[in-house]
Amino acid sequence: MKRSSGFTLIEIMVALAIITIALGAIIESTTASNRNLQYLRDRSIASWIAANELARVRARREWNSRSNRQGSVEMAGREWRWKMQIRKTDDPDMRRIEVQVYEEGKDSEPLARITGFTGRL
Numbered sequence: 001m002k003r004s005s006g007f008t009l010i011e012i013m014v015a016l017a018i019i020t021i022a023l024g025a026i027i028e029s030t031t032a033s034n035r036n037l038q039y040l041r042d043r044s045i046a047s048w049i050a051a052n053e054l055a056r057v058r059a060r061r062e063w064n065s066r067s068n069r070q071g072s073v074e075m076a077g078r079e080w081r082w083k084m085q086i087r088k089t090d091d092p093d094m095r096r097i098e099v100q101v102y103e104e105g106k107d108s109e110p111l112a113r114i115t116g117f118t119g120r121l
Contacts, residue, residue: 049075069083080102081101082099084098094117094118099116
């Protein structure tokens with residue numbers, strides 16, 4: 001009795017199961033990497049916005065003892081909201097400025113937060 005060469009149905013099913021599991025793992029890994037990339041991109045953009053707002057206050061040479069401000073800005077084709085707090089420090093000639101940036105419509109946790117100081121000129 002001569003046996004035919006080739007794969008049996010069980011061998012093909014096992015191979016397909018292994019390929020399916022491997023492809024599922026690859027797709028999950030790619031999806032997670034893509035989410036992380038988007039999150040890091042958003043954090044980078046938010047950091048640039050925070051640094052821009054801090055630089056804007058310094059460039060205008062504004063001098064406030066206390067102030068809360070907020071606004072919105074468009075960057076990278078999206079809207080972002082920022083909140084700024086200007087507070088006194090122990091040094092009467094210095095002010096502490098904190099800027100927080102949020103994605104529009106998501107005020108739960110800031111994507112970026114930057115703190116700087118400015119002095120009276």
